[in-house]
Amino acid sequence: MNSYDVAIIGSGPGGYVAAIRCAQLGLKTAIIEKYSTLGGTCLNVGCIPSKALLDSSHHYEDAVKHFEEHGIDIPGDIKVNLKQMIARKQSVVDQTTGGIDFLMKKNNIDVFQGLGSFKDETHIIISGEKETEIEAKNTIIATGSKPSSLPFISIDKERVITSTEALKLKEIPKHLIVIGGGVIGLELGQVYKRLGAEVSVIEYMDRIIPTMDSGLSKELNKVLKKQKFKINISHKVKSVERKGDEVIVKADNKKGEEVEFKGDYCLVSVGRRPYTDGLNAEAAGVKLNDKGQIEVNEHLQTSVKNIYAIGDVIKGAMLAHKAEEEGVFVAETIAGQKPHIDYNLIPGVVYTWPEVAAVGQTEEQLKEAGIEYKVGQFPMRALGRSRASMDLDGFVKILADKTTDEILGFHMVGARAADLIAEAVVAMEYRASAEDISRMSHAHPTFAEAIKEAALAATDDRALHV
Numbered sequence: 296m297n298s299y300d301v302a303i304i305g306s307g308p309g310g311y312v313a314a315i316r317c318a319q320l321g322l323k324t325a326i327i328e329k330y331s332t333l334g335g336t337c338l339n340v341g342c343i344p345s346k347a348l349l350d351s352s353h354h355y356e357d358a359v360k361h362f363e364e365h366g367i368d369i370p371g372d373i374k375v376n377l378k379q380m381i382a383r384k385q386s387v388v389d390q391t392t393g394g395i396d397f398l399m400k401k402n403n404i405d406v407f408q409g410l411g412s413f414k415d416e417t418h419i420i421i422s423g424e425k426e427t428e429i430e431a432k433n434t435i436i437a438t439g440s441k442p443s444s445l446p447f448i449s450i451d452k453e454r455v456i457t458s459t460e461a462l463k464l465k466e467i468p469k470h471l472i473v474i475g476g477g478v479i480g481l482e483l484g485q486v487y488k489r490l491g492a493e494v495s496v497i498e499y500m501d502r503i504i505p506t507m508d509s510g511l512s513k514e515l516n517k518v519l520k521k522q523k524f525k526i527n528i529s530h531k532v533k534s535v536e537r538k539g540d541e542v543i544v545k546a547d548n549k550k551g552e553e554v555e556f557k558g559d560y561c562l563v564s565v566g567r568r569p570y571t572d573g574l575n576a577e578a579a580g581v582k583l584n585d586k587g588q589i590e591v592n593e594h595l596q597t598s599v600k601n602i603y604a605i606g607d608v609i610k611g612a613m614l615a616h617k618a619e620e621e622g623v624f625v626a627e628t629i630a631g632q633k634p635h636i637d638y639n640l641i642p643g644v645v646y647t648w649p650e651v652a653a654v655g656q657t658e659e660q661l662k663e664a665g666i667e668y669k670v671g672q673f674p675m676r677a678l679g680r681s682r683a684s685m686d687l688d689g690f691v692k693i694l695a696d697k698t699t700d701e702i703l704g705f706h707m708v709g710a711r712a713a714d715l716i717a718e719a720v721v722a723m724e725y726r727a728s729a730e731d732i733s734r735m736s737h738a739h740p741t742f743a744e745a746i747k748e749a750a751l752a753a754t755d756d757r758a759l760h761v
């Protein structure tokens with residue numbers, strides 16, 4: 296029987312990154328994946344394919360709506376070739392997952408294909424083409440998550456679908472009903488909106504992207520409405536019924552009145568649930584909490600000392616980069632180091648266009664904690680760069696401590712917010728004040744100038760270009 300210092304169950308961004316870091320630290324490492332490709336949700340049916348489709352649909356929308364104004368004439372009709380769009384997405388996925396195979400080989404990590412189940416604390420049975428048993432001094436559970444649904448919805452994967460099916464539709468919906476106004480629903484909704492579908496979003500809470508700063512929700516709501524999204528907040532879905540090629544969704548609105556939506560596809564994007572099916576966690580004595588997550592302490596250790604858990608299967612934001620940080624954290628912990636993760640500095644991004652990005656505390660959180668803060672806000676439309684590219688929507692908002700000027704929160708809607716958030720993370724990691732940022736040179740003309748201007752606004756109401 297093969298014996299390892301560390302066995303990792305699940306090869307998503309949490310698992311494969313943990314494996315690489317373990318190998319770098321000289322630990323003999325194995326990774327177990329039940330699917331035929333490595334990379335987990337993120338690479339196969341999550342972050343990467345959704346961004347590939349967002350990029351393709353963005354190009355199409357630009358061609359249809361903006362090329363003429365830019366002075367680019369295309370003779371004849373511009374048409375979507377959905378089959379090719381989906382095929383390109385798949386080739387991006389294949390290249391990326393293939394890259395993980397390479398990284399595993401390069402780092403001498405043994406890859407086992409099959410379902411990993413605990414036999415006991417130190418033994419794992421892998422059921423693949425043949426059954427194999429391995430021994431591991433330490434195990435990292437990185438089994439991720441699966442789409443969740445509502446108890447009365449039956450996902451048929453044809454017309455009533457999850458994000459996984461939405462990434463490989465064979466036709467553009469005429470009317471896509473999206474249940475859930477969170478990140479995944481809005482991103483995939485925007486893909487099909489750009490390709491010509493009517494899109495209705497139904498959200499239970501009183502705002503879309505409800506976990507983010509309410510200023511971001513408001514701005515994104517405004518922008519999406521301009522893009523002709525139909526957004527229905529404070530609506531409680533109570534039934535989803537398929538009749539032939541039609542899907543009928545019934546919901547109660549804020550006043551308690553029944554509202555009916557009829558579409559040809561319904562994307563159920565109401566969140567994701569931790570995934571532990573087939574893991575046989577009980578055999579090792581690993582405890583789950585009442586949300587089905589694996590219970591961990593501050594070292595990400597489960598109820599069993601030598602078994603750790605990371606990523607979507609434990610508490611916290613379901614994000615690839617959070618899973619990656621935890622993968623490195625656990626590898627270094629096993630190697631005897633004392634790593635640290637600042638969860639407050641894990642950014643959140645929505646890859647709609649304009650993009651939405653945030654890090655640190657929201658205004659709601661600061662108010663609730665009784666922390667006195669000041670706000671510096673700057674509109675994207677005041678930038679020369681925004682006018683040059685016709686990306687005028689959005690703003691940067693910096694929240695700084697009223698007394699010390701330390702940046703406590705950074706919230707942005709705007710072009711390339713997903714990349715620009717890195718500046719805020721760096722600044723906050725080094726506990727910068729708003730004035731620190733306001734005194735740094737930002738290249739002109741760039742979208743990043745909005746960050747400097749918002750910092751100036753927060754410092755002393757000194758923004759230059761408003």
Ligand SMILES: Cc1cc2nc3c(=O)[nH]c(=O)nc-3n(C[C@H](O)[C@H](O)[C@H](O)COP(=O)(O)OP(=O)(O)OC[C@H]3O[C@@H](n4cnc5c(N)ncnc54)[C@H](O)[C@@H]3O)c2cc1C
Binds near residue numbers: 305571
């Ligand atoms: C449509 C969509 C878009 C997303 N976009 C983003 C984004 O832009 N940015 C971002 O940060 N996050 C995004 N996410 C979330 C991101 O994909 C997850 O947070 C991330 O993949 C979690 O990583 P993980 O390693 O914890 O688990 P996962 O990526 O879910 O990987 C878990 C792996 O474990 C395997 N597994 C499970 N049980 C077993 C077992 N018993 N034996 C063997 N293998 C097993 C599974 O097959 C899977 O491959 C998106 C998700 C979706 C669905």
